[in-house]
Amino acid sequence: MNRASFDGSYGAYGGRYVSETLVFALDELTRAVSEILLRDAFQAELDQLLSTYVGRPTPLTEATRLARALDPSGASLGRLFLKREDLCHTGAHKINNAIGQVLLAKKMGKTRIIAETGAGQHGVATATACALFGLPCHVYMGEEDVARQAPNVGRMKLLGAEVISVRSGSRTLKDAMNEALRDWVTNVATTHYCIGSAAGPHPYPELVARLQSVIGVEAREQILERTGALPDAAIACVGGGSNAIGLFRGFLTAKSVRLFGVEAAGDGVDTPRHAAPLTAGRVGVLHGSKSYLLCDDEGQILEAHSISAGLDYPGVGPEHAHLKDTGRARYLAATDAEALAACKTIAQTEGIIPALETAHALARIYDAAAEVSQAVGRPATVVVGFSGRGDKDLATLLAHLVTPEAGRA
Numbered sequence: 586m587n588r589a590s591f592d593g594s595y596g597a598y599g600g601r602y603v604s605e606t607l608v609f610a611l612d613e614l615t616r617a618v619s620e621i622l623l624r625d626a627f628q629a630e631l632d633q634l635l636s637t638y639v640g641r642p643t644p645l646t647e648a649t650r651l652a653r654a655l656d657p658s659g660a661s662l663g664r665l666f667l668k669r670e671d672l673c674h675t676g677a678h679k680i681n682n683a684i685g686q687v688l689l690a691k692k693m694g695k696t697r698i699i700a701e702t703g704a705g706q707h708g709v710a711t712a713t714a715c716a717l718f719g720l721p722c723h724v725y726m727g728e729e730d731v732a733r734q735a736p737n738v739g740r741m742k743l744l745g746a747e748v749i750s751v752r753s754g755s756r757t758l759k760d761a762m763n764e765a766l767r768d769w770v771t772n773v774a775t776t777h778y779c780i781g782s783a784a785g786p787h788p789y790p791e792l793v794a795r796l797q798s799v800i801g802v803e804a805r806e807q808i809l810e811r812t813g814a815l816p817d818a819a820i821a822c823v824g825g826g827s828n829a830i831g832l833f834r835g836f837l838t839a840k841s842v843r844l845f846g847v848e849a850a851g852d853g854v855d856t857p858r859h860a861a862p863l864t865a866g867r868v869g870v871l872h873g874s875k876s877y878l879l880c881d882d883e884g885q886i887l888e889a890h891s892i893s894a895g896l897d898y899p900g901v902g903p904e905h906a907h908l909k910d911t912g913r914a915r916y917l918a919a920t921d922a923e924a925l926a927a928c929k930t931i932a933q934t935e936g937i938i939p940a941l942e943t944a945h946a947l948a949r950i951y952d953a954a955a956e957v958s959q960a961v962g963r964p965a966t967v968v969v970g971f972s973g974r975g976d977k978d979l980a981t982l983l984a985h986l987v988t989p990e991a992g993r994a
């Protein structure tokens with residue numbers, strides 16, 4: 586978007602499939618990105634908040650015991666580094682985007698923020714940013730999710746946000762997003778819609794990728810300092826795709842760094858219960874943008890399934906669709922069971938409990954390293970986007986991993 590001509594297409598994907606009423610708002614936001622967000626003064630203010638409030642730069646942790654647990658011989662996986670977004674305020678990378686968008690909205694003169702949320706993580710991040718900047722916050726959430734994610738509903742309310750329970754459709758994330766778009770159409774003059782991932786109509790995928798690119802920029806600097814070289818591979822989980830694109834942006838132009846995204850395979854990509862549109866979906870339009878998605882033969886959007894609420898979305902950001910088609914990034918998938926097993930392995934080798942989303946990336950580290958080491962002829966150095974911590978998933982983890990008889994996992 587430093588190019589004035591950038592129209593939001595990533596190859597054949599992206600764009601802006603919206604009603605005419607939203608075009609004005611999206612144009613206004615596109616202008617704000619180039620005229621406010623990209624200015625040095627804004628970046629300096631944002632950097633200050635990221636360092637004094639969010640806790641950036643996040644550490645790059647070498648995971649030696651995990652590396653040896655995944656590959657005892659060390660023949661495929663050499664050194665393994667974790668980019669620790671779990672140590673951000675609110676426990677995941679989502680705050681990078683929320684703080685940036687709400688600060689931008691404030692500079693644009695907007696007086697009200699709306700957001701959609703599935704698991705509640707983006708809702709909590711947005712409510713946090715709104716409390717920090719003193720703006721009212723309205724979060725749309727499917728009725729089903731409100732019931733499933735009670736702790737995050739409580740957090741949002743405590744932070745002063747209003748949570749609006751959505752009763753349409755499947756009463757989950759995609760319906761919440763539709764409802765938020767409807768609100769935006771009505772209140773566009775005063776309201777900024779804070780989208781939670783690198784998806785949606787132009788300029789959102791680019792705006793969110795830029796705000797998350799701090800992950801990759803830091804990781805690149807840190808790994809150069811630690812190893813004297815770029816990594817052989819970078820790998821991250823993909824829901825809407827924001828933490829992955831944020832990490833990838835640090836390495837996209839360095840062709841020697843192979844990029845891997847990991848989608849949620851749920852019960853398996855050959856079953857109807859998964860959330861892997863890049864692996865097993867088709868091309869279509871969802872939430873204002875063209876990309877891969879899960880739909881039936883009539884084009885009806887299908888319900889996604891993943892044990893991790895943050896990956897449970899039937900679409901994916903358009904830049905990932907383009908990176909897949911061009912082969913610049915490879916997309917793999919991990920099942921619910923594989924993610925759960927990966928949680929236990931890293932908890933017991935490194936003393937870090939990951940978010941279930943993050944665990945999907947962890948589950949495919951060895952496969953990515955094996956593929957890359959084959960190509961480069963030596964053990965691979967890998968950087969993992971460690972998108973979030975597992976506190977929010979404790980109930981799920983305990984239900985699946987701790988057997989009552991043994992009393993321990």
Ligand SMILES: *Cc1c(COP(=O)(O)O)cnc(C)c1O
Nearest residue numbers: 824825826827828895942972973
């Ligand atoms: C929301 C979330 C994700 C998935 O979102 P992306 O936009 O694909 O990054 C991944 N990890 C964690 C911890 C999350 O909270």
